[in-house]
Amino acid sequence: MKNIQVMLPTLRDREGLKSIDNDYQIHWMEDKDFNYPYPGAAFDLVKYTEQCSLYIEENHIDGIVYTHDLANLVAGVLCDRHDIPGPSLESMFLTNHKYYSRRKEPSSICSDYIDLDTGEWGELEPFYPCYIKPPTLTMTLHQYRVDSQEEMDSIVKKLRVELPPLLQLYTRFFERYVDLDKYPLATKNIMVVEELVEDAEQHCIEGWFDSLGNPHFWAESDEIYYPGDRNSIDVYATPSLLPPDVLDNIKEYALQRVKNHKINRGFWNVEIWRKGDWITATEVNGRSASVWEDLYKGTYNISLYKAMAYLSCGEDENCLQESFKKNDGSRVGGQFHVVTYGEGKSEELLNLSHEIEAADIEIMTPAGSEIAQSRTSGTWLARFNLFGDSFAEIYQRAEKIREKLLLQPEKSPNTNHIKQPPS
Known part of the structure; x- marks a missing residue:
């Protein structure tokens, strides 16, 4: 019987894998501080990843199932490290980090980033209307349409308080596992700015x-x-x-x-x-x-x-x-x-x-x-x-x-x- 490790399982994962649990040994890698889609404040993604890695060293694992954006980051590290079939960490980072994902699109829409600490844009002059979103997070959390500089200033002021505690889950993970020489903004508190696409x-x-x-x-x-x-x-x-x-x-x-x-x-x-x-x-x-x-x-x-x-x-x-x-x-x-x-x-x-x-x-x-x-x-x-x-x-x-x-x-x-x- 093959062994499957499920990263940060959700209730949907348990329900979805019921039909095969007689054919595979399912290893549910739970964490008491993790809730989907909003992890608890005490949840440490790096600590969790290393615990899962140690589990693989001590148990035979044939495959890894990952069904959401935090789980696929963990899977990327483990598949790279233990030569398990699955995604690379770099590919999962690129799909999770919305700024670097945009940079992989040669004919993409106009985009930039805003440094939350200074309020300054990265490369472009400010343009409105625009759409802003965190480089990570899920469920469209903290994503806004912005129509003016005044509105942008108000939202950025609010995000300076609310966003860093949420982003640090990711930035600490990226600091540990991602090539920061190649992706220097991975650990920065930024918002991604995109051209507003309407009527599409x-x-x-x-x-x-x-x-x-x-x-x-x-x-x-x-x-x-x-x-x-x-x-x-x-x-x-x-x-x-x-x-x-x-x-x-x-x-x-x-x-x-x-x-x-x-x-x-x-x-x-x-x-x-x-x-x-x-x-x-x-x-x-x-x-x-x-x-x-x-x-x-x-x-x-x-x-x-x-x-x-x-x-x-x-x-x-x-x-x-x-x-x-x-x-x-x-x-x-x-x-x-x-x-x-x-x-x-x-x-x-x-x-x-x-x-x-x-x-x-x-x-x-x-x-x-x-x-x-x-x-x-x-x-x-x-x-x-x-x-x-x-x-x-x-x-x-x-x-x-x-x-x-x-x-x-x-x-x-x-x-x-x-x-x-x-x-």
Whole structure:
């Protein structure tokens, strides 16, 4: 029986790997101070990485499963150090650090950085409107649209206090493991500044590299946002409704982006903006989109977690067979989000008691949670997956569900419109 080590496991990881736990020995590398997606203040990523390394020295490990952005950094160190199939640390660093990731895009959008200590821009003259985000972190935390210097000064003043304690988890890790001569900003408190992209369609291509470095595609999806300038997610929908020739072009573009980031093993996904013939990467991720496990299962009858486990142990053929199980594409799926711009107790904004038919709802802000806005796009209160024969049909069902969930709908994106998927 092969042994699989799971880095910083989440509840989703435990659920997703249930189907294979009779075929593999699963080693759950937990840490009492780690919570996903927001680690506890006492969590030490370097200490955790070294503990996992010692565990490998004392136990036989065949593969490593990693499903989020901190876990893939740890996996990069361990795969390099112990010659285990998987990603390199440099490739995972490049996908995690948004400034250096942008530098790997030869025709990318205009971008720079702001030194939080001084407020000075790195190379360019300030430009507005723009979009700023931390070089690391997840879930769009502390990401903002900025329209003026006055607004920027106010946000930077706030971030000088709030951000360094969050970033130090990463900067200490980078100081220990990353080549700082090559990547000197890795340990600096900065914000990444990007040209604001508006009115663009967004898509996601997910794929993987086998043990010989051959690329394979897993799924293609559309990321649909609410109208307006707040960039609030409405639904992740799969399969993509793009015409085959356009989709082929985007898939080839995505593959080149991951190669630019030195990824040649494991799962990856690339989020892409598109306006007509113009395309550019929104973000390159050196891991699977594990949050879509149930979306993929319900739409295609395939398991991303099974595929990740197979691939981690070098079982390319099993991974291919899982991918080949995909149905004929006649079924559609959507992961819908319940978003608020409000603040207060979760139970004041979200109906936590209402039983809603035909929706497996993931509550992201349980009772007692204090909602405080820390990003332009709002806070995700909940999300749920729906499946059917057409997007129009599942959209209508989703709108009815969100109407029942939202206690203060006036503080949320407009849910009284029937949107059409991108054409």
